[in-house]
Amino acid sequence: MKPKISSNKRIKELTDLINKHNRKYYLDDNPEISDYEYDLLVRELLELEKKYPQYKRPDSPTRRIGGEPLKEFKTIKHQFPMLSIDNTYSPEEILDFDKRVIKLLAEKPEYVVEPKVDGIAVSLIYQDGLFFRGVSRGDGWQGDEITANLRTIKSLPLSVPFSFPLEARGEIYFKKEDFRFLNSERKRRGEVLFANPRNAAAGSLKLLDSSLVAQRPLNFFAYTGYFKNGPKEHYRVLQFLKKIGFPVNSHIKLFSGIEEVIEYCQNFQKERNKLPYDIDGMVIKVNSLLDQEKLGRTTKSPRWLIAYKFPAVQATTRLKDIILQVGRTGILTPVALLEPVELAGSTVSRATLHNKDEIQRLDVRIGDKVFIEKGGDIIPKVLKAVKEVRNGKERIFKMPGECPVCGGKLYQDAGEVAVRCENVRCPAQVKERIKHFASRDAMDIEGLGEAMVNLLVEKKLLADYGDLYSLKLKLAELISLERMGEKSSRNLLDAIEKSKGKPLSNFIFALGIRHIGIHSAEILAEKFPSLSEIRTVDLESLSSIPEIGPVMAQSIFNFFRDKEIIFVLEKLRGAGVKTVERPTFVGAPKQRNHSEALDEESIFSEKNIFSEKRIVLTGTLKDFTRNQVTGLIKHLGGRVTSSVSPKTSFVLAGEEPGSKLEKAKTLGIKIINEKEFKSLIHAG
Numbered sequence: 251m252k253p254k255i256s257s258n259k260r261i262k263e264l265t266d267l268i269n270k271h272n273r274k275y276y277l278d279d280n281p282e283i284s285d286y287e288y289d290l291l292v293r294e295l296l297e298l299e300k301k302y303p304q305y306k307r308p309d310s311p312t313r314r315i316g317g318e319p320l321k322e323f324k325t326i327k328h329q330f331p332m333l334s335i336d337n338t339y340s341p342e343e344i345l346d347f348d349k350r351v352i353k354l355l356a357e358k359p360e361y362v363v364e365p366k367v368d369g370i371a372v373s374l375i376y377q378d379g380l381f382f383r384g385v386s387r388g389d390g391w392q393g394d395e396i397t398a399n400l401r402t403i404k405s406l407p408l409s410v411p412f413s414f415p416l417e418a419r420g421e422i423y424f425k426k427e428d429f430r431f432l433n434s435e436r437k438r439r440g441e442v443l444f445a446n447p448r449n450a451a452a453g454s455l456k457l458l459d460s461s462l463v464a465q466r467p468l469n470f471f472a473y474t475g476y477f478k479n480g481p482k483e484h485y486r487v488l489q490f491l492k493k494i495g496f497p498v499n500s501h502i503k504l505f506s507g508i509e510e511v512i513e514y515c516q517n518f519q520k521e522r523n524k525l526p527y528d529i530d531g532m533v534i535k536v537n538s539l540l541d542q543e544k545l546g547r548t549t550k551s552p553r554w555l556i557a558y559k560f561p562a563v564q565a566t567t568r569l570k571d572i573i574l575q576v577g578r579t580g581i582l583t584p585v586a587l588l589e590p591v592e593l594a595g596s597t598v599s600r601a602t603l604h605n606k607d608e609i610q611r612l613d614v615r616i617g618d619k620v621f622i623e624k625g626g627d628i629i630p631k632v633l634k635a636v637k638e639v640r641n642g643k644e645r646i647f648k649m650p651g652e653c654p655v656c657g658g659k660l661y662q663d664a665g666e667v668a669v670r671c672e673n674v675r676c677p678a679q680v681k682e683r684i685k686h687f688a689s690r691d692a693m694d695i696e697g698l699g700e701a702m703v704n705l706l707v708e709k710k711l712l713a714d715y716g717d718l719y720s721l722k723l724k725l726a727e728l729i730s731l732e733r734m735g736e737k738s739s740r741n742l743l744d745a746i747e748k749s750k751g752k753p754l755s756n757f758i759f760a761l762g763i764r765h766i767g768i769h770s771a772e773i774l775a776e777k778f779p780s781l782s783e784i785r786t787v788d789l790e791s792l793s794s795i796p797e798i799g800p801v802m803a804q805s806i807f808n809f810f811r812d813k814e815i816i817f818v819l820e821k822l823r824g825a826g827v828k829t830v831e832r833p834t835f836v837g838a839p840k841q842r843n844h845s846e847a848l849d850e851e852s853i854f855s856e857k858n859i860f861s862e863k864r865i866v867l868t869g870t871l872k873d874f875t876r877n878q879v880t881g882l883i884k885h886l887g888g889r890v891t892s893s894v895s896p897k898t899s900f901v902l903a904g905e906e907p908g909s910k911l912e913k914a915k916t917l918g919i920k921i922i923n924e925k926e927f928k929s930l931i932h933a934g
């Protein structure tokens with residue numbers, strides 16, 4: 251074994267090296283090594299840190315994966331208040347600002363102009379060159395300590411080559427593309443959507459579980475810094491911050507006159523849509539720090555800076571109605587039906603109202619004239635109602651007492667704004683779940699789009715996605731459907747059949763477990779090579795997987811213990827859907843997985859394990875309802891009969907069995923309990 255001292259040295263080397271490559275990748279956009287080489291370095295470091303935890307460095311890149319979830323955030327007072335910025339909306343107002351500044355300073359100042367990134371302001375404290383503490387803006391005077399969350403942000407330096415106390419302030423933001431991806435993932439997972447990238451950044455930073463934050467691709471731009479004996483100009487402070495490793499926006503410019511400032515702001519307005527992140531204006535700052543001090547501040551905001559806000563893309567139209575859409579997990583989302591209107595080059599006839607709290611907050615009523623807004627490619631949203639033109643005929647939207655689709659009960663989890671339909675058999679939810687199951691990153695079943703799923707559910711050919719693979723038994727009914735015909739029916743069945751061989755990760759994602767996106771599904775599939783392992787693993791082991799964490803772990807755990815789910819899963823397994831990741835090399839050393847894989851594969855190649863069997867049920871089962879177990883036995887080729895006779899193959903006895911058990915005993919019929927039944931269906 252190598253002496254420990256060299257491990258310590260290697261850990262430091264690797265930490266510095268990975269941090270350097272991280273900067274090259276995230277700040278300079280100029281990677282020097284491939285992702286693969288980078289991963290190898292990280293893996294080496296992880297292994298060494300596991301062996302010698304005492305040498306793990308405070309700025310180790312492995313700390314970015316998040317840590318233990320917090321119960322609550324600590325409140326921390328800011329060293330200097332984080333004040334708000336006064337807004338202006340026209341060149342004239344910028345000129346007025348310039349006049350006020352000149353009057354107070356008695357000379358023309360230089361200005362720095364910065365894009366106003368639409369994110370969340372934070373303060374970062376560094377001590378001895380290490381990131382020590384991060385605090386949200388909060389009310390400007392004090393905020394939440396969110397150090398663990400901020401540490402996960404790849405572009406935020408965990409160490410800087412500057413050993414004096416330093417505070418950097420800046421904006422945490424989401425890129426537009428990442429935002430769209432996040433929302434589409436959330437939609438598929440049946441979670442409430444974020445209204446815009448800023449909202450997504452805010453929501454992410456509020457998470458108490460930093461391992462969840464680590465999965466959100468947040469970014470950081472520094473816009474100011476405080477430290478002793480630094481440069482005397484704001485522009486040079488930014489350059490210094492950039493030099494020591496902070497990301498600083500590349501569109502920040504220094505100007506000597508206000509005319510140039512206005513020109514830059516107005517030109518930039520046309521460029522804003524080309525940026526990968528949202529900005530809602532420009533910030534104009536006096537460059538000299540001494541002048542800034544002279545100008546001071548009002549109670550609300552500093553006098554040495556101002557924001558020039560871009561006009562948003564808005565339109566007015568009539569709100570015709572508010573309908574409720576029921577999602578995969580039962581969430582009811584209110585949608586505004588609008589009189590069609592042109593907005594940013596497209597016709598808009600629907601806009602989101604997010605949730606019932608938002609409708610109340612906006613006090614939007616059916617029949618109102620409303621302002622709608624569309625930023626970038628984001629779904630249009632209702633901004634406000636024009637209350638002045640109401641004629642008294644407007645109606646206040648009331649949340650119904652029951653699900654508008656199935657009439658099921660509604661419920662709201664504590665601390666959640668979302669209202670959900672609790673009926674898991676709700677046709678709207680069933681349709682959404684099947685659509686999700688068939689979607690591209692899931693089982694990718696061609697031809698099973700929205701219209702087809704709706705049709706199959708409405709015609710009662712599918713009750714859940716577990717029925718997909720036995721749809722072939724209903725070929726005649728399928729062909730008889732409107733606009734189907736034999737060819738398209740067979741194509742659909744082929745596509746369904748083909749999907750059986752999808753990788754385990756796709757299958758896990760397809761199941762639609764709450765909070766489990768494709769990325770987490772991949773992690774699970776990597777960790778557990780078969781579905782049966784995931785089904786039986788305990789909560790603690792699940793929580794201990796990096797990037798899974800307690801919320802997801804609980805969700806996975808609950809999912810596989812749900813009676814309905816167990817039933818559906820048995821149908822899928824019975825149909826021969828691949829639930830094992832095949833070993834890459836047959837006969838390769840991965841023996842454990844390999845032999846298990848073979849076992850499980852052979853189990854479900856035999857689909858009719860109860861063929862010709864007559865089975866009698868008595869008593870109650872723990873994991874199945876009577877309907878479920880009957881369906882399951884039928885699915886596996888058997889028959890459930892009501893009374894025990896010499897022809898009975900066996901009696902399945904649950905808790906508190908009835909007289910049938912006695913009769914079976916007298917006739918000498920085989921009796922099995924639930925556990926034995928389960929091992930039977932698992933062992934073929």
Ligand SMILES: [Zn+2]
Pocket residue numbers: 576653654655656657658671672673676677678
């Ligand atoms: Zn419903």
